[in-house]
Amino acid sequence: MLDETDRRILRHLLADPEAPNTLLAERAGVTGASLWRRMEKMRAEGVIRAIRGRIDxxxxxxxxxxxxxxxxxxxxxxxxxxxxxxxxxxxxxxxxxxxxxxxxxxxxxxxxxxxxxxxxxxxxxxxxxxxxxxxxxxxxxxxxxxxxxxx
Structure with missing residues (x-):
């Protein structure tokens, strides 16, 4: 299951999917390495399936x-x-x-x-x-x- 840090990462990712990982890590209050590990784990578990562009x-x-x-x-x-x-x-x-x-x-x-x-x-x-x-x-x-x- 997701902990509060994972949820915080997801909130920031959803709010700004184009943010670079360094900025996303800073906003979520984690290191770049921690962000990468957590995002890879969420991808492996199917929580993050894709990061897509939205067409107007x-x-x-x-x-x-x-x-x-x-x-x-x-x-x-x-x-x-x-x-x-x-x-x-x-x-x-x-x-x-x-x-x-x-x-x-x-x-x-x-x-x-x-x-x-x-x-x-x-x-x-x-x-x-x-x-x-x-x-x-x-x-x-x-x-x-x-x-x-x-x-």
């Missing part, structure tokens, strides 16, 4: 984000596998999530503008297999988006 899709010209919720036709064997395989092939699908309940899956889809969204929807989304029902929610604003945890 709007800065790249993708001004529209839509959340699509799908219920699949459960009478079709392997409908889930066929749907997810097809959804993975749509480049504008940036996230696929599964759920328990009345909604089976949710896709996050990005588009440059409404015209591009309509093209993606007609040519790629409507052709996804085994859909029994769907619902679309267009993102207006993001109030909170964080990877930070109460560590």
């Amino acid at each position: 899709w709007r800065a790249l010209g993708y001004g529209v984000e839509v959340s699509l919720r799908f219920t699949l036709d459960k009478t079709v064997p392997h409908a889930f596998d066929a749907f997810t395989a097809a959804a993975r092939e749509v480049p504008e699908v940036i996230e696929i999530q599964t759920f328990l309940g009345s909604v089976d899956l949710r896709l996050s889809v990005i588009a440059r503008d409404m015209g591009h969204w309509q093209q993606i929807y007609r040519e790629k989304i409507l052709t996804l297999p085994h859909v029994a029902d769907s619902d679309a929610l267009m993102l207006v604003s993001t109030i909170k988006s964080t990877q930070e945890m109460p560590l």
